[in-house]
Amino acid sequence: MTRELKYLGDRVARGMMDRRAFMGRAAALGVSAGMANTILAGAVQAAGAMKGGILRAGLQGGESTNSLDPATWASSVPIEFGRTWAEPLVDVSPKGEIEFRIAESVEASPDAKVWTFKIRKGVEFHNGKAVTPEDVVATLRRHSDKNSKSGALGIVKGITDMKADGDYVVLTLDQANADLPYLMADYHLMIQPGGGIDKPDAGIGTGPYKVAENQPGVRHVGTRFENYWDAGNRGHADRVEVVVINDATARLSALQSGQVDMINRVEPKVVKLVKRIPGVSVRNVSGRGHYVFVMHVNTAPFDNNHLRLALKLAINRKEMVDKILQGYGSVGNDFPINAAYPLFPDDIPQREYDPEKAAFHYKKSGHSGSILLRTSDVAFPGAVDAAQLFQQSAKAAGITLDIKREPGDGYWSEVWNKKPFAASYWSGRPVQDQMYSTAYLSTADWNDTRFFRPDFDKIIIEARGELDPVKRKALYREAAIMVRNEGGLIAPMFNDFIDATNDKVGGWVNDPNGEQMNSMALAKCWRKA
Amino acid sequence: MPMVLKLVAQRIALGLLLLLAVSVLIFAGTQILPGDVAQSILGQSATPTALANLRRDLGLDDPAYIRYFRWLWGVMHGDLGTALSNGQDIATQIGERLGNTLFLAFWAAVVAVPLAITLGLVSVRYRNRWPDRLISTVSLASISLPEFFIGYVLIYYFSARHQWFPSLATVYDGMPLLERLRAIALPVAVLTLVVLAHMMRMTRAAIMNVMQSAYIETAELKGLSAFKVIIRHAFPNAISPIVNVVMINLAYLVVGVVVVEVIFVYPGMGQYLVDHVAKRDVPVVQATGLIFAAVYIALNLIADVVAILSNPRLRHPK
Secondary structure, eight states, X not given: OHHHHHHHHHHHHTTSSOHHHHHHHHHHTTOOHHHHHHHHHHHHHTTTOOOOXXXXXXXXXXXXXXXXXXXXXXXXXXXXXXXXXOOOSEEEOTTSOEEESSEEEEEEOTTSOEEEEEEOSSXXXXXXXXXXXXXXXXXXXXXXXXXXXXXXXXXXXXXXXXEEETTEEEEEEXXXXXXXXXXXXXXXXXXXGGGGOXXXXXXXXXXXXXXXXXXXXXXXXXXXXXXXXXXXXXOOSSEEEEEEOOSHHHHHHHHHTTSOSEESOOOGGGHHHHHTSTTEEEEEEEEEEEEEEEEOTTSTTTTOHHHHHHHHHTOOHHHHHHHTSTTSEEEOOSSSOOTTSTTOOTTSOOOOOOHHHHHHHHHHHTOOSOEEEEXXXXXXXXXXXXXXXXXXXXXXXXXXXXXXEOOSTTIIIIITTTSSEXXXXXXXXXXXXXXXXXXXXXXXXXXXXXXXXXXXXXXXXXXXXXXXXXXXXXXXXXXXXXXXXXXXXXXXXXXXXXXXEETTEEOOOOOTTSHHHHHTHHHHOEEOO | OHHHHHHHHXXXXXXXXXXXXXXXXXXXXXXXXXXOHHHHHHXXXXXXXXXXXXXHHTTTTSOHHHHHHHHHHHHHTTOXXXXXXXXXXXXXXXXXXXXXXXXXXXXXXXXXXXXXXXXXXXXXXXXXXXXXXXXXXXXXXXXXXXXXXXXXXXXXXXXIIXXXXXXXXXXXXXXXXXXXXXXXXXXXXXXXXXHHHHHHHHHHHXXXXXHTSHHHHHHHHTTOXXXXXXXXXXXXXXXXXXXXXXXXXXHHHHHSOHHHHHHHTOOSHHHHHHHHHHTTOHHHHHHHHXXXXXXXXXXXXXXXXXXXXHOHHHHSOO
């Protein structure tokens, strides 16, 4: 049946058959309209796709401590390999829209508190079982268990009730949240048979590839799953491989010598040279990740807003983008949102380097003596250099920064979110609400600027339940201005994701959601003949 | 001969004691490191609840000495425990990695040791003439360059430019032997260059030392050929320092090659250890450290025993 549908889909894609005829034939084959539409879209999008061959990725971010349990995923390799063998309810498309996967459609109650996902029929796990709404509920339940160690615990804990109802899964939230579908696209929330409760790291999912080899920190191999429900769209190669290459030079030479077809995290300083290698393309896209310095607004001397403003004005953002990112990025504006987000408030003036104004605010703050800034290589690539640039530009405003270089080992547990002024990195989130809820609400788990403002919380919670995009955008603008002018975040730059591929890779689409096409490069690309 | 057996037994007992001391040291070291396992496993995006849950599950709430003795007890019963970070059995994981490390070390040794000794002998034969100078210069140059530099140069030339050998030495289960050997060709070359000079110079120096003796002069006066004098008469008396330096280099090939592993993406013990240190995975770090220590101690033991056997004077200490 699938083969016939695919054949028909290809005919539509080549203009040999019209859409209505296709839908009619599909209905005759007993396929729902939703499924038929997805198949058609896939066929049209992947019209140039080629089947077969091996696709290899050499990636940084894999350790011998990795596991196939999606709840534990935190680095590039398990996530990208995970995207080849498992799928969540929905994905976020490169354009920032919801793309339905295990769920076929979703509806919200008018108060955005009750969300009903229709679960797609005919989707099969690698163990031969069909996906049921019960599997979905069990998966969400596993991740939201209070005792769970899931990285998605913070995302799903607002769900007060979840139940399967026929073909549907109904989620009830404690607060209205217009972004719930985006939260369900989190890479931890991979649908597993029985929720993966019995054996979380079994590696059984619904993705286009089956786990064939799993050697954490070394190599992972997937072979094509013949019964994949969306074969027109994904899973073009016969076999995908992820090789863990944590050394930047080794990664590049593996790409250059053709041992891998794509790599992540090309260092900005070598991009110019990489561009000259024949047969290699650099794929860079501006993302939502940002390199920052965070101040605790409740700790002296950073509890004085004049001092915070002085520091924000004393940083040279353009210089940072040029020297730290080699131009592969964009300047920040001291709030954690950029144009890659839906509903970005684009009319807030850009804060510029202004040593005179900085000196003015510094004087008003009444502070004297030096200020200690902690940094480390692991905070973000070039964080030590960035701190030194900051030191120089602040000096021109009469502000003395002392720089302390902390060991990379233990930086995230001992320095970041503990010390009052430190370099840090945020990888960004698919929607604004999630970014603010993660780090700026009073109740946020990682409020790394100690921003406790009830008036700010009110705006974010109101925006969260607001289904009207115009009103929502206005609310987010207000929130952004508040963080920009009164918060503890100094956001000098947003970094690009820089990947590289050889010329055998087809179907690459830049995706601002994350590196490697939001970790879906192996699942979506194909190998050219 | 019972004398020798007693000596060996003594050495082994001493070695075991040393191992115990090393295990305490490693444990203390991992305790001093900042940060904790739970935070390192869950990363920057860990919620306090998830952290507390993980900490409790891992038994991190018990005092350090209890965790140490619990682990020691397990090791004595052949149970290295499970890795804290991914819940896999350590013995199986290490077994695979150790196999890879020994595979690489073995082939590097097969190339490097005979080559070093032969070159050492050749140097002595043509001492202070051009073959000696050439060998010395080249091997000293190669030891002076950091191994990552040699590695990158070889990758650039043999892999990026000419694609004769792969730059990735990733070996995996079920890889055919020939393919495996091809994969490790470059790392073996780097390791050979790194350890060659040390062994070669030591061989040369040790034999030169013996060459000053009166009996060598006698041998020469008997009319024996130069190579025969060196191999039959000088070499046996120079064995013990040579074996010592060979063993030190073999130990290095097993425990000290993490940089080469990273550059060539070779799945050996070094990379495995570094990953687990970063995650504060104490049981794995302990087990790995212990294995490394055991390798060092065992190889030195062998060096001692060989030295004693080859030198009658050491066999009968006063």
